[in-house]
Structures are given as C-alpha cells and as structure tokens.
Amino acid sequence: MEQTGAAASNAATADDHVLAHELARDCADRLLALQRRLFDRGVDHYDIEREGDELGHSWIVEQLAAARPGDALFSEEGLDDQTRVASSRTWIIDPLDGSSGFGYGGSEWAVHVALAIDGEPIVGAVASPGVGVVASTHDVPVAKQADRSQPIVVSGRTRAYSEGALLGDLLGAKVVACSSAGVKAALVATGRADVYVHDSPLYEWDVCAPAAMAIAAGLHVSDPFGVALECNKARPVVDGLVICRQEFAATVLEALAARRVG
Ligand SMILES: [Mg+2]
Incomplete structure (x- = not known):
C-alpha cells in the first residue's frame, strides 16, 4: 500500500513545511473574508469570534485529515482524547489566535499551524493578515537589520x-x-x-x-x-x-x- 502523509521517518519533509504554510495562509484568507462579511452586517462580536473559531478549526481539520491521515491532530477548538501523546507526529493548531479582537473587527489575530515531531516544534506557519505576512518554516522571514535607535x-x-x-x-x-x-x-x-x-x-x-x-x-x-x-x-x-x-x-x-x- 502506498505510504500516505504519515511518514515512516521522524523527520519533517519539505511537503510538511509547504502544507503548514498553505493551510495557515488559506485559512487566514477565509477568516478575513468571514470577519469582513459578518462585521459589515453588524453581527455581534461574540458571534463573529465563535464563527471564526468554528470555520478555522473545521476547515484545517478537514484539510489535515485528507493530507495527513496518519498523523495526530491537536487543536485549541477540538476535543483532546490524549491519543496524540503517543504519536511521534502531532499537528498543533490554533485556528484563530487572538479571537476576541477578531470578533471586534480588529487585525491582531493569526492562524497557527505547527507540526511537533517527538515533541519538538519543527514545522510552523503563522499567517497574520494584520502584519501582512505568512511567516513559516517554508517561507522563513528575513529580518532587516533594525536601524531604530530604541529597541x-x-x-x-x-x-x-x-x-x-x-x-x-x-x-x-x-x-x-x-x-x-x-x-x-x-x-x-x-x-x-x-x-x-x-x-x-x-x-x-x-x-x-x-x-x-x-x-x-x-x-x-x-x-x-x-x-x-x-x-x-x-x-x-x-x-x-x-x-x-x-x-x-x-x-x-x-x-x-x-x-x-x-
Ligand atoms: Mg484560538
């Protein structure tokens, strides 16, 4: 049988880095569209937050189930039955970090998609429309030397x-x-x-x-x-x-x- 996403080795593959990057990026795009639509309609902040959490979680879970069926998944918005603890490869996600600000229409929120391998944070992507980046282990940000006098x-x-x-x-x-x-x-x-x-x-x-x-x-x-x-x-x-x-x-x-x- 063909090997699926659950790699036999404990090392991350280039595909893992790309997958995390694309999931975070595409989820953030969906969340931004949702936030704008609900905010413009005058929906209550609590409902915007809840809908954001639900959309982000269900979308990423669906994508990972298809792309990495053999890996464990741990999400802020999911149930934790602890089976993940025995898994070498566990995707750890926060589908909407900073959700209360999201509910108020703000920009200080991000999508986190990570893969821990044997407990080590090896693969990670942070998509933040407010900062204007998808910063990840696939597309690693390069900080320009800061020329400000004050840190x-x-x-x-x-x-x-x-x-x-x-x-x-x-x-x-x-x-x-x-x-x-x-x-x-x-x-x-x-x-x-x-x-x-x-x-x-x-x-x-x-x-x-x-x-x-x-x-x-x-x-x-x-x-x-x-x-x-x-x-x-x-x-x-x-x-x-x-x-x-x-x-x-x-x-x-x-x-x-x-x-x-x-
Ligand atoms: Mg969250």
Missing part, C-alpha cells in the same frame, strides 16, 4: 505592565502591547520588534507554530527560564515564551530570573 519590546495586553515594562526600562525600549502570540512572533521575525516576552503559562497551540517559525528565522526561542519548548505533552502547557534577537537573550533571561528571586 521595541512586544508584550500581551495583560503583560505589558509587568515583564513588558520591566524589560522596557532595562533595555531603554519602547513597549508595544498587542494580542496574539503569532502576531507578536511575526513582528519580531520580520524585524518590526526586537523582543517578545510572556512570563506566565501558555498553551501549546499558542506557542508551537510561532516557536518553530522563529527558530527557523534564527531567533532566540525558549520559555522564560531559558529552556527549549517541548510540545505534545499530556498537559499541553508551557511556562511562557521568549522570542527575541539573539543579542537580547541573555539580558532578557537574566532580568526574568532576577524578578523571580526578587
């Missing part, structure tokens, strides 16, 4: 006054708050920001695709303790996320460690 730290809206402010002071940086881990990772990967920090737990669907993409882009990627991210765990949570230009990594991790002790 930029991006942080979640709830974190901008804690670790965001701390690092802003320490690095003499401007702190920008925005939603969606994928959006923030894409801002760093494309050189529009220098440091993204989130010093509290996150779900694997928040971090897996951004991490794979950022590693491929040559950025520092770890949890706030400096440890590489492990995904597809039974409890699918990581301690947080640091994505930054390599030259900032030591300073950022030391500051986070000192804050913990202090």
Whole structure:
C-alpha cells in the first residue's frame, strides 16, 4: 500500500513545511473574508469570534485529515482524547489566535499551524493578515537589520505592565502591547520588534507554530527560564515564551530570573 502523509521517518519533509504554510495562509484568507462579511452586517462580536473559531478549526481539520491521515491532530477548538501523546507526529493548531479582537473587527489575530515531531516544534506557519505576512518554516522571514535607535519590546495586553515594562526600562525600549502570540512572533521575525516576552503559562497551540517559525528565522526561542519548548505533552502547557534577537537573550533571561528571586 502506498505510504500516505504519515511518514515512516521522524523527520519533517519539505511537503510538511509547504502544507503548514498553505493551510495557515488559506485559512487566514477565509477568516478575513468571514470577519469582513459578518462585521459589515453588524453581527455581534461574540458571534463573529465563535464563527471564526468554528470555520478555522473545521476547515484545517478537514484539510489535515485528507493530507495527513496518519498523523495526530491537536487543536485549541477540538476535543483532546490524549491519543496524540503517543504519536511521534502531532499537528498543533490554533485556528484563530487572538479571537476576541477578531470578533471586534480588529487585525491582531493569526492562524497557527505547527507540526511537533517527538515533541519538538519543527514545522510552523503563522499567517497574520494584520502584519501582512505568512511567516513559516517554508517561507522563513528575513529580518532587516533594525536601524531604530530604541529597541521595541512586544508584550500581551495583560503583560505589558509587568515583564513588558520591566524589560522596557532595562533595555531603554519602547513597549508595544498587542494580542496574539503569532502576531507578536511575526513582528519580531520580520524585524518590526526586537523582543517578545510572556512570563506566565501558555498553551501549546499558542506557542508551537510561532516557536518553530522563529527558530527557523534564527531567533532566540525558549520559555522564560531559558529552556527549549517541548510540545505534545499530556498537559499541553508551557511556562511562557521568549522570542527575541539573539543579542537580547541573555539580558532578557537574566532580568526574568532576577524578578523571580526578587
Ligand atoms: Mg484560538
């Protein structure tokens, strides 16, 4: 019988990278069209958010079931029966990261499609119409050398006054708050920001695709303790996320460690 998408080897294939890229890109296109249509009709923000989550999830699940029937799938919007934990290859997706902003018609949202192989974030695509990119391990963003005098730290809206402010002071940086881990990772990967920090737990669907993409882009990627991210765990949570230009990594991790002790 012909080998399907479930590769016998544990390595990702070029096709895996292309598939993740195309799924994230095409799903984001569908979501953007849906958001515009519902928003223009005056649909309630909660219903726009719910419809976005449902459309993104069902579309990606259908595509992956056809393209990679032998692989496990773990989605923010799906049931987790834990069978994925025994699978070497698990697709980890957030069909709509930043869904509440999506419901209000905003642009701070992204589609995350990742493939973890033996727990490692190897393949990843982040499609963000707001940032205007599909940043992925297939089409790796190349950050132009930033010519700004002041570094930029991006942080979640709830974190901008804690670790965001701390690092802003320490690095003499401007702190920008925005939603969606994928959006923030894409801002760093494309050189529009220098440091993204989130010093509290996150779900694997928040971090897996951004991490794979950022590693491929040559950025520092770890949890706030400096440890590489492990995904597809039974409890699918990581301690947080640091994505930054390599030259900032030591300073950022030391500051986070000192804050913990202090
Ligand atoms: Mg989501």
